[in-house]
C-alpha cells in the first residue's frame with residue numbers, strides 16, 4: 593500500500609470520529625519536473641466542508657499539489673475527482689500568494705470582485721446583486737469604488753478572497769495568502785477567513801508556511817514529507833469554532849502543534 597494512504601488510515605483508526613465524506617479524492621497522483629519526482633502515486637481524501645491546511649518542508653510540493661487539484665498545471669498520472677465530478681463540472685476559487693499581481697490594477701475593487709461572473713454569462717444586474725450580497729454577508733467596510741492601489745495590502749487580499757468567493761465556489765484554494773502582509777494584518781485576515789469559512793461552509797485548502805496558523809485554522813493538517821512528497825501525517829484539530837487568542841494557549845492546541853512540529857522536523861532531518 594502507498595505509504596501516504598497508510599498514514600491517513602492510522603489517524604482514522606485512532607478512535608476519532610469519522611470525517612465528512614470526501615470532497616476531493618486523489619488516487620495515484622504522480623508529478624515530475626525535469627526528472628525530479630515531486631509526487632509518486634499519492635492517495636489523499638479531502639473531506640467536504642472542512643478546512644485543510646497544507647504544511648511541509650520548503651519546495652516539497654505544496655503549491656504544486658493545489659495547482660494540480662485546481663487544474664492550473666497538468667498531472668503526469670493519476671486521478672482527481674470532486675465527489676464523482678470532474679474539475680470542469682465544479683466551481684472553485686483560487687487565492688494567489690501575491691495579491692499585488694493577482695488583482696487587475698485598471699479595475700475598481702468592485703469590478704475586480706465582479707470579474708469572474710462575466711464568464712458565467714449572468715446579466716449585469718444579477719452580477720452586481722451577487723457582489724452586493726457577498727459584501728453585505730461578509731460585512732466588508734472597504735470603499736469598493738477605490739482602485740486596488742488605493743487600498744492597504746490586507747484590503748487588497750480581502751478583495752482577492754472576495755473575487756474567489758463571488759462565484760460561490762465548492763472549493764477554495766489559498767496559497768500562502770497572507771505571506772506578504774504584516775503581522776497585524778495577518779491576524780486580522782485569519783479571523784476574516786475563519787469567519788468566511790464558518791459562514792459559507794466552503795471546503796478550503798490552505799497552504800501555509802506558518803505552523804501556528806496552519807493548525808489554528810484547520811480541521812485537518814496535511815503534513816507532507818520531503819520530495820517525493822507523501823502524507824507524513826494528517827491529524828485533526830477538533831477545537832470548537834470560532835477559535836480565538838485563547839485557543840493558542842489551550843493545552844490541546846499546544847500539544848497538536850508540538851506533534852506537527854515533531855513530524856515536520858523528522859521529515860526535514862531525513863533530507
Ligand SMILES: Nc1ncnc2c1ncn2[C@@H]1O[C@H](COP(=O)(O)OP(=O)(O)OP(=O)(O)O)[C@@H](O)[C@H]1O
Pocket residue numbers: 625626630649650651652653654655656657801
Ligand atoms: N514549473 C516548474 N518547473 C520546474 N520545477 C518546478 C516547477 N514548479 C515547481 N518545481 C519544483 O517542484 C518542487 C515543488 O515545488 P512547489 O512550488 O510545489 O513547492 P512548495 O512546497 O510550494 O515550496 P515553497 O515552500 O517554497 O512554497 C520544487 O523542487 C520546485 O523547484
Ligand SMILES: [Mg+2]
Pocket residue numbers: 654655656
Ligand atoms: Mg509554494
